[in-house]
Amino acid sequence: MAAKSYDWAKIARNPKYLELRRKKRRFLFSLWFCSSVYYFLLPVLSGYFPDLFKIKMIGVINFGYLFILSQYVMTFCVAIISTRMANTEFDRLTDELVNEVG
């Protein structure tokens, strides 16, 4: 157990804490939601609209292949975006809050 004890209920009412919580929730859950929608487009499109996947884009390389590739790009982008947000915004707000209550 940590040596220090905190008044959790009091911190939970701190405006800085509420701001951090709101920002974090809104950002993380919407990013999760959007990336999931994009991710589930893959089985839905390939399963129910296979003709779309067959459209040739670059030589013999078709839309399907590029769309699958884009899933990897999307995953990497989500990681980069969320890391940037966490490193700048969330860590700063957290530090401010911890300094205030700690």
Added chain:
Amino acid sequence: MLTKIISALLFVLALATVAPAAEPADSSPKSAPAVGAAAQSIPAGMDVKAAGAVAPPPLQTKVKPNRTITISMFMAIVGVTLGVVIWAARRTTTAADFYAAGGGITGLQNGWAIAGDYMSAASFLGMSGLISLYGIDGFMYAVGPAFSFIVILLVIAEPCRNAGKYTLGDILSFRTSPKTVRAVAALSTVTVSLFYLIAQMVGAGKLMQVLLDIPYRVSVIGVGVLMVGYVAFGGMKATTWVQIIKAGLLMSGTVFLALLVMLKANMNPVAFFTDIVNNPQIQDHVRLTVLKDAVARPGFDYGQRFLEPGLFLKSPLDQISLGIAWALGAAGLPHILMRFFTVPSAKEARKSIVIALFINGSFFFLINIIGFGAALYLSPQLISSVDKGGNMATLLLAQKLGGGAGSFGGDLFLAFICAVAFATILAVVSGLVLAASAAIAHDVYVNIFMDGKADQKTQVKVARVTSLFVGTAAIVMGLMAEKENVVALVALAFAVAASGNFPCILLSLFWRRFNTAGVVSGLAVGTITALALVMISPVMTYPQKIADDAKKVMTTLEKKQAEGGVLAEKELKSLEKARGDFQKNDGGTSMTGLKAPIFTLKNPGIVSVPVGFLAAIFGTLLFRDKRAEELFDEIEVRQITGLGISKASDH
């Protein structure tokens, strides 16, 4: 003392790997070793493929690695990892050392270790094989595992690091009745880990049998002894380093192989895919084996079809269901969760997931190059003649691009890739044993029986003994499951993690009212639903179906015979086999007493995940718990801010 035991282990393994040379090789292991998830759903009956349409040229039917080089590479891996174990064992004195490496792993190291935990031999061998036989569908299959880190990164990793200590039970029992919840969480952890573990052990046994003619029993015991050694002596520290070494080897092998493919294709992806489309062997394979068109449809581009979906993944609903299991299941796997506690802070936990995500994503992307390269440079016919599930594609490609069978370069590269597969198996099973042992030793023994009052020395001792028992149990079960269909077990592990563990973790972190009743009903109902659905799904073995397939072969061949045709030797053999299969299986039922699957999807996720969530929510609403709600402020502040974080080095 310790050094002695370890050298004894080394000796046993040396015997285990060399002894088989004296024993006659088992003649039957030609069927798909089903290394794991990817190999799982190769349609049964692929072996009765378009017989006799075109007389194929005689093909290689076995991968033959050079035993001396391969076994020396295996021994090198065993030597290095045991060195790590000796080093780690000296530094493992407290429970925090044993379960969480004292919190002293950096984000970078942990990222490699998580990637190591997650990239199994199934993905390394199975997915490239799938691509080489079914084209783009295999590549699509690989998106799920790459995506599964997103949910961990966004909503699981940091909060869990801030709110937990060593295990799933620690997170879930924070504001609930600790003993009940720990017991249920431990049960679920042990179930998931053992399912996964047995599947890996059986896959390992069969792989070694095919590659090096090492008898199944010897390799299961050899792998088992090593994994117990790693975990019991070196705890999390050794397991982490074994994972890092494995991930490093696996990535170098993958990058190198993909690079060779790209060089051979002159770094030109468009020309590479054009060659695939125009390759007559791939066209034949798609036409005869996959689509079973005996006569070519006029104007149909069978080569292009290889790059279009639907050759392997035929049911969209099943794909969505599988997608759910990938997207949420990884976040509920206890051995992955446990890795967050090895780093000192949430920031490092986040960093480690991002690193794991990049390694993992690049890995699955490279696997696509290897898979298509195998199809083009080896031909699907060759790959499926060696193993009908395609599991040997990566190995064959390494041999070919290294200089061909028999050449020194070919032997060396093939041996290296075999060694990578071996290291992969060792690392994955060690992580699983550690997770299962932690649940029993930390949750059940220390926190339920001893009320959390056990000194460090006892805790470590108990953890070591437990891992010995878990490992032994896994070896015994692995030996018993030799002839079983282990594919169902992998599906089961992921389904249980996604439907039982994941809803409970998410709700306990984000829902104020969530309480003991919710955890228990969520875990129980989610797990049981997933389990029940898999038991009645097509992934189980249905003797009646085997009998029916055999009957079809019999009818065709007997008709040919009756019409005065002479059967080739091969046909006579398959007729005999079909008769045997029919006799053995006709009227038989699956483990659950069924003639045919009731639930038609291979993956239960689309049903069991919502059921798990609903059960967790209903359970919570039925039994209101004021104390759990009051404690929510604490867990929420902790998970968001990291205040009062349980340093793994605190006692």
